[in-house]
Amino acid sequence: MNNTFNHKNFEKFNLNWTSIQSELKLKLGIEVYESWIKKINLIEEFNNYILLAVPTRFIRDWIASRYLDQILQTIKKHKKEIIRIELKITENKDNKNQRLADSNQVNNNEKVSFIKESHLQYNRIDPNKRFENFLTGSSNKIAFEASLKVSDNFSHYNPLYIYGGVGLGKTHLLNSIGHKMNKNKKVMFISAERFMYQFVKSIKSNDMVKFKEYFRNTDVLIIDDIQFMNGKEAMQEEFFHTFNALLDKNSQIIVSADRPPNKLLRIQERIKSRFSGGLVVDIQKPEFDLRKKILNHKINELTNLYTYKLNITEEIQNFISGKITTNVRELVGAINRIVSFSRIYNKMPSLSETKVILKDLLNLTENNVTIESIQTIVCKFFKISKNEMLSSRRSRYLVRPRQTAIYLTKIMTTKSLPEIGREFSNRDHTTIIHSVKTIEKLKEKNTDMNDNINKLKNIILYKKENEI
Numbered sequence: 001m002n003n004t005f006n007h008k009n010f011e012k013f014n015l016n017w018t019s020i021q022s023e024l025k026l027k028l029g030i031e032v033y034e035s036w037i038k039k040i041n042l043i044e045e046f047n048n049y050i051l052l053a054v055p056t057r058f059i060r061d062w063i064a065s066r067y068l069d070q071i072l073q074t075i076k077k078h079k080k081e082i083i084r085i086e087l088k089i090t091e092n093k094d095n096k097n098q099r100l101a102d103s104n105q106v107n108n109n110e111k112v113s114f115i116k117e118s119h120l121q122y123n124r125i126d127p128n129k130r131f132e133n134f135l136t137g138s139s140n141k142i143a144f145e146a147s148l149k150v151s152d153n154f155s156h157y158n159p160l161y162i163y164g165g166v167g168l169g170k171t172h173l174l175n176s177i178g179h180k181m182n183k184n185k186k187v188m189f190i191s192a193e194r195f196m197y198q199f200v201k202s203i204k205s206n207d208m209v210k211f212k213e214y215f216r217n218t219d220v221l222i223i224d225d226i227q228f229m230n231g232k233e234a235m236q237e238e239f240f241h242t243f244n245a246l247l248d249k250n251s252q253i254i255v256s257a258d259r260p261p262n263k264l265l266r267i268q269e270r271i272k273s274r275f276s277g278g279l280v281v282d283i284q285k286p287e288f289d290l291r292k293k294i295l296n297h298k299i300n301e302l303t304n305l306y307t308y309k310l311n312i313t314e315e316i317q318n319f320i321s322g323k324i325t326t327n328v329r330e331l332v333g334a335i336n337r338i339v340s341f342s343r344i345y346n347k348m349p350s351l352s353e354t355k356v357i358l359k360d361l362l363n364l365t366e367n368n369v370t371i372e373s374i375q376t377i378v379c380k381f382f383k384i385s386k387n388e389m390l391s392s393r394r395s396r397y398l399v400r401p402r403q404t405a406i407y408l409t410k411i412m413t414t415k416s417l418p419e420i421g422r423e424f425s426n427r428d429h430t431t432i433i434h435s436v437k438t439i440e441k442l443k444e445k446n447t448d449m450n451d452n453i454n455k456l457k458n459i460i461l462y463k464k465e466n467e468i
């Protein structure tokens with residue numbers, strides 16, 4: 001199957017992208033294929049991830065929010081090592097919506113530090129997430145102002161620690177800081193997961209010296225989602241020393257997390273206390289006015305991008321702002337869906353159509369889908385008790401239902417991995433990842449599993465068994 005690629009890159013690629021696209025056409029239908037999948041190109045293939053190109057930011061966001069799982073599953077059938085997809089925007093010259101100025105600034109800025117082959121994983125500063133397009137209200141004003149100050153007054157608050165729930169704008173703010181400081185400082189922006197990965201990799205390849213130099217040689221270190229940096233004593237040790245070395249030389253440190261420093265699990269006390277020693281600010285759930293403002297802003301942004309007016313009625317805007325309350329990411333996702341509907345059907349949805357398009361989001365934010373309800377439904381479905389599900393017993397008849405419940409929680413709620421772990425008798429987040437991956441794999445191979453998952457989703461969302 002592989003290597004039927006009659007292309008000059010024949011030797012470089014093992015994956016046959018054209019045939020993957022054809023499979024996706026069958027899987028997702030011609031409409032989705034024509035609107036989205038066709039526009040994706042394979043740029044490069046690495047050992048365990050691939051780099052894909054898409055023409056615009058909107059297409060990237062849409063694909064990332066809806067089809068990435070299926071694309072990854074299909075790719076995995078061809079090469080099971082692939083665990084991650086990177087989407088890059090490659091706008092062409094005559095695309096009048098290009099944002100070239102921005103991306104040039106980021107890509108060509110020599111002040112951004114690299115180590116060979118790793119630059120994709122570091123400094124992934126997204127030029128579209130800036131202070132200018134971060135909207136503020138009472139829920140996020142303090143975090144916004146602190147971030148702005150840090151990027152203006154070097155080393156004023158150090159470290160700056162921003163925390164808040166999923167999808168509330170932490171990464172956006174971190175990006176904004178990185179983007180701004182990048183203009184005249186050496187900035188390093190990395191997620192805690194990548195930091196750990198790089199750390200382990202350096203140990204294995206005997207590259208610790210380089211690793212240390214690399215991280216200690218920056219003016220600004222930004223670490224996203226620090227809650228994932230738990231366990232691994234040696235790594236925490238290294239992190240602590242890096243942290244101190246940077247503070248000693250007045251480098252700015254900014255971290256984000258899903259909870260305050262004192263609530264971090266399995267992170268050394270002295271690191272937590274270092275975090276608490278700077279400025280700690282939180283982001284709350286957006287209030288109605290901010291939700292409305294973000295919605296409006298997003299609609300204008302998309303209108304500029306597409307040069308046609310998005311006539312989303314006041315009624316629909318109020319409906320969305322009123323119903324999607326917990327999370328900015330979902331709010332943005334809701335608008336993207338409406339836009340996509342309007343492009344496919346060539347009209348704006350009515351209010352009742354909007355309700356259908358957004359049904360799962362509305363259910364999520366109305367909190368009908370709770371870990372509790374998922375556990376109850378899955379237990380009933382597999383005829384086991386909740387105690388059995390939450391126990392540490394590893395009999396096969398318990399393990400699958402447990403993994404299924406974990407998987408459904410991951411895809412149907414906005415809970416973070418550690419949060420899910422806690423609700424399943426304090427399991428580690430790596431166990432949660434393992435469960436999710438196991439079910440994803442089984443679903444691919446096993447139609448019974450796929451059917452069960454669909455049935456369960458349906459019961460959870462609509463409390464009905466026989467519809468998809």
Ligand code: ADP
Pocket residue numbers: 129133134135136140164165166167168169170171172173294328329332
């Ligand atoms: P977090 O890192 O807290 O999970 P993100 O920063 O990834 O959240 O935000 C989720 C999405 O919502 C992003 O697309 C981001 O640009 C957008 N977003 C979040 N907060 C705001 C805001 N105040 N103004 C504009 N966009 C926002």
Ligand code: MG
Pocket residue numbers: 170171172224225
């Ligand atoms: Mg984030």
